[in-house]
Amino acid sequence: MVWLSRALLRQYGRFMDDLRIYVKGGSGGMGFPRFGGEGGKGGDVWLVAHEKLTLKRIKDRYPTKRFVAGTGANSSIAALKGATGKDCEVKVPIGISVATDDGKLFGELNKAGERLLVARGGIGGCMITNFLPTKGQKHTIHLDLKLIADVGLVGFPNAGKSSLLTKISHATPQIADYAFTTIKPELGTVKYADFKQITVADLPGLIEGAHANKGRGHNFLKHVERTKQLLFVVDVAGFQLSSETPFRTAFETIILLAKELELYKEDLRTKPALLAVNKMDLPNAKEKLNELMEQLQSPQDSMQSLPTDTIPEITVEFKEIIPISTYTGEGIEILIQRLREVLDEEAEKKIEDYQKDQLRALQLSET
Known part of the structure; x- marks a missing residue:
């Protein structure tokens, strides 16, 4: 028999089946060299499949299309181990294929509640990093909806x-x-x-x-x-x-x-x-x-x-x-x-x- 693959941004009337968004994991927190304190890890960005949701609704609700996780807390005398930054969860429709601008496929979300990690948070400052924090991952990704x-x-x-x-x-x-x-x-x-x-x-x-x-x-x-x-x-x-x-x-x-x-x-x-x-x-x-x-x-x-x-x-x-x-x-x-x-x-x-x-x-x- 005979047949098919993926697509670019296209919108027909009120229907949208491709959306480009920016995601960034949170930066880690500063370490505390004097007492060996470690900064908190930056939060991660997750996509979560959700029923009764459309890409157009995401675009309307978040016009900047930017999703950034929280920064890890700095180490301090009061808390040598800094708290982890807050994760960012982005609700997306079921049936989403996720890829980067250069075509790298992250994965798919085909059932309600499924989760996909798209940007990891940075490591908090510690001995290995000379107590300096690292930045979180950042990507521009395509949410490609394919009907199931x-x-x-x-x-x-x-x-x-x-x-x-x-x-x-x-x-x-x-x-x-x-x-x-x-x-x-x-x-x-x-x-x-x-x-x-x-x-x-x-x-x-x-x-x-x-x-x-x-x-x-x-x-x-x-x-x-x-x-x-x-x-x-x-x-x-x-x-x-x-x-x-x-x-x-x-x-x-x-x-x-x-x-x-x-x-x-x-x-x-x-x-x-x-x-x-x-x-x-x-x-x-x-x-x-x-x-x-x-x-x-x-x-x-x-x-x-x-x-x-x-x-x-x-x-x-x-x-x-x-x-x-x-x-x-x-x-x-x-x-x-x-x-x-x-x-x-x-x-x-x-x-x-x-x-x-x-x-x-x-x-x-x-x-």
Whole structure:
């Protein structure tokens, strides 16, 4: 299959998924050479994952975007061991990837309450430092938000992803009959009779050249990384972005989407994927669907007319192909069920793989 990585600062309306902040650990306190007193260590700066928080809220609340920990107390006759400086805790959204300006990755925060140290405080003055304190670490770091969802909707603009999200969940994304209606990620929750819930992310539409950051480019693609499963959504009648761009059939749309993902990050080839062929209520939809199914049966033959640089190295293999209509509701219930089944199948596979690895390690330890 085919697929994706990280991004630069980008803001769409009120949504923000990348924020640059300055963090600095506190300086240590002065030592007391005469009595061998040690200054207190400077405080550390920690990022703490917190629910119901956004990067925009952080920016609005802290416009300077500077976070500095407390300075360690000086050693004195009254307290030869200086007190440690106060730590600075910065609450950030769940799903944050943290890196420095030069690309060094600090880590990720994916669960509420997880903590990440981003700037250590300096050492207090002591014998080793000739009783002089050291400064704390300082960094300019990027907080890169990547949505965590069970299913990511992948498709060119106006394929019907927003309408589909409305049909299968309680989300209310903006919908209109023109490209790029979705300008920020939308999350919806699909609820099942046994109380199981899965999250579905409708992401801004891709265009050809997205891997090179055209259109919404990297800002779209980085969110796809954090989904467990991909749902391609294509218009059975094909797609044309504008009068200045070529018309693409449904088959060509699938191939181009796969190529954009592949060029961005090959690792995503391993993600399970389903295909929803939308707008089955249109005239001649069944004939076009039959043509698409034939092309998907022998994709190499059907791709011969495409430029070689648009053809993915590995052909997409869908777990299931489901014709749907977000207008009439055709196929929606089947799609909802299959989304759940594929997620469950993948979860079971991971458990089986883990058990096999544990058994293999046990057998090796006994030999």
